[in-house]
Amino acid sequence: MSDGPAFTLDTCKNAARRLRKAHAAGDPEAHARVAAHVAAGKMLRHADFLHVIACEEGHDSWPKLKFVVESAAMSRAEKAERLKVALYQGQHWMTDRLLAEDPTLKDDNLGLQVALYDLEAVRTAVGSDPGAAVRPVGLRSPILHLAFSKEIHRSPEKEADMMAIAGLLVANGADVNDGYPFQPGDKDLLPALYGALCHADNFTLGRWLLEKGADPNDRESLYHATELDHPQALELLLSHGARPDGTNALPRALDFEDEVKVRMLLEAGADPNITVPDQPGGLPLNTIPALHQAVRRGRPAGIVALLLKFGADAGAVWQGHTPYALARIYGNKAAADRLEEKGHASALSESEAILAACADGTARPGSLDPASLVPAALTCEDRGLLSELAALPGRLDHLKALVEAGLDPDAVDGMGLPPLHIAGWHGLVPELSYFLSLAPDLSRKNHYGGDALDTVVHGSEFAPARTDSDHVACARLLLEAGSVLQPHYVTHCGNPDMAAFLEDWQEQSGQS
Structure with a gap:
């Protein structure tokens, strides 16, 4: 094929169909073409033949070829927006x-x-018009375009130019504490420091902003620094006066298996017993004492011991549970054993005993039917247990036991996500398959505006990478169960494997 007038997505798709047919017929040339671009022994799908066509046209993947063809029809303004x-x-x-x-x-x-x-x-632009240094371009001012750009990872050799631009903008009035609303009308702003240090992982620019007076206590940066796969950003913020107390940074750090960051926050003065006031619309994690958060997130005995060393109250009650009871409910045996060893085991209530039995795999643990328990025995945390566990691999038996005991598999968390969506976002196939078997509403929208399939597609690009996740398999299960593939799920997908699969499904189902 050539890229002349006849070169369209349809011609490429037709070429893939012909290749697939020839390959199935045993044509040697077709087998050689496929072997040149697809791993030997792979079970071939239509997406693989699209991949071959893309490679033969000089592209790494079908999504990249597709973008090239589609971009040819874009206006200049649309291309500029896509570049942004x-x-x-x-x-x-x-x-x-x-x-x-x-x-x-x-x-x-x-x-x-x-x-x-x-x-x-x-x-040149600022020299001829100094006001341009602070005038918004779209939602963001120039310094925010700089802070939120990830160009440093594509062009690290331009670091000096990046820093010169930062200096030029500030010299002409740009505010290092500038921010913008993530959604129009939001009162809370995403600050430049968060953009550079946490969103773009641009340590050099983040350090410079702090040296120029950026506020390390901006309600965003410290929290999100705990999410990075290194401690440098957190260390930098703390060294510039970031205060962990009164924030949800410590509970957020406990979402990850990272004792280094937990220790840094505790040594910087984070109080494991202080909770931030509740917010409307659900139960955010920042209302939880650190020890409770550690045991429910499956943190090991070492982190539990560290929290106890820094004064965590093992007798505190949160959502009706002590840390020991919560460890039993979540099946965190290592944490429960350490708490018991330190003399912090507590007697379990009737509902706690049933929930703990579900975690332990005890046969017929009992019923969570409110009619059979004391009034209000199940707390908000208990009712949301399925949503919490749906994000964790290897907890299928535990999930099943909770449903059999009476928990509602359609109950949503604070962001309107039912367990089906949560398992799908993380790409957990057995868990998603189980919740699918319970006949959920596949068109149900969460507070982010996505249905189950859209949530899986989004997770394929943004969920933490794990060896046990398979977002494509989750998407296939949902489509086979009747999820509707909306065109924008394909066009907005940034994961090449997922995009290829969705293209394949469109092709096979006649939707393309």
Whole structure:
């Protein structure tokens, strides 16, 4: 094929169909073409034949070929908007492609020039109009376009230009504490420091912002620094006066298996017994004492011992449970054993005993029917237990026992996510398959606006990478069960494997 007038997605798809048919017929040339681009022994799907066509046309994947063809029909304004998104999300191959196709695209607005570290262009623009240094380009001011850009990971050699732009903007009035609303109308703003240090993982720019007066207690950065796969950002914030007390940074750090960050926060003064006031709309994690958070997140005995060393109250009651009872309810045997060893075991109530039996795998643990228990025996935490456990691999038997005992498998968490959505977002196939067997409403929307399939597609790009996750398999199960594949699920998907699968499904179902 050529990229002349006849080169369209339809011609590529037709070529993939012909290749698939020839391969099935045993044609040697077709087998050789497939073998050149697909691993030997792989069970071939239509997506693999699309992949071959893409590779033969000089692209790494079908989604990349698809984008090239689709971008040819975009207006210049649409391409500039797509470039802005690519810089924000760190989709470097897309940035490469758009700029290779039209290097002048970066000059469509100052926000793009800033995000691409084009020092000369920014210097010229600000030199002729100093007000441009603070004038918003879309939702964000220039310094926010700089802070939220992930270009540093595509062009690390431009670090000096990036820093020169930062200095130029501030010298002309830019505020290092500037922020923007994630959604129009939001009162809380996402600050530049959070953008640089946590969103873009741009340590150099984050450190510079702090040195220039960025507030380390901006209600975002300390919390999100605990989510990074290294402790440097957290250490930097603490060294510049970030105060853990009164924030949810410690409970958030306990969401991860990272004793280093937990210790850093405790040594910086985080009180494991202080909770932040509840917020409307659900039960956020920042209302929970650290020891309770540790045991429900499956943290090991070492972290439990660390929290006790720093004064965590093992007798505190949260949502009706002591830390020991909560460890039993969640099946965190190591934590429960350590608490018992230290003399902190507590007697279990009737409902706690039933929940603990579900975790332990005890046959016929009892009924959680409110009619058979004392009034209000099940707390908000108890009723949301399925949602919490649906994010964890290997807890299928525990989930089944809880449902059999009477917990509602359609109960949602504070963000409107039922267990089906949570298991799907994490790509957990056995868990999603189980909740599917309970005949849930597949069109149900969570508070993010996504149904079950949309949530899986989003998770394929943004959920933490785990060896036991398979988002494509989850998507297949949902589609086979009747989920509707909306066109924008495909066009907005940034995961090449998922995008190829969805394209394949469209092709086979006649939706393309």
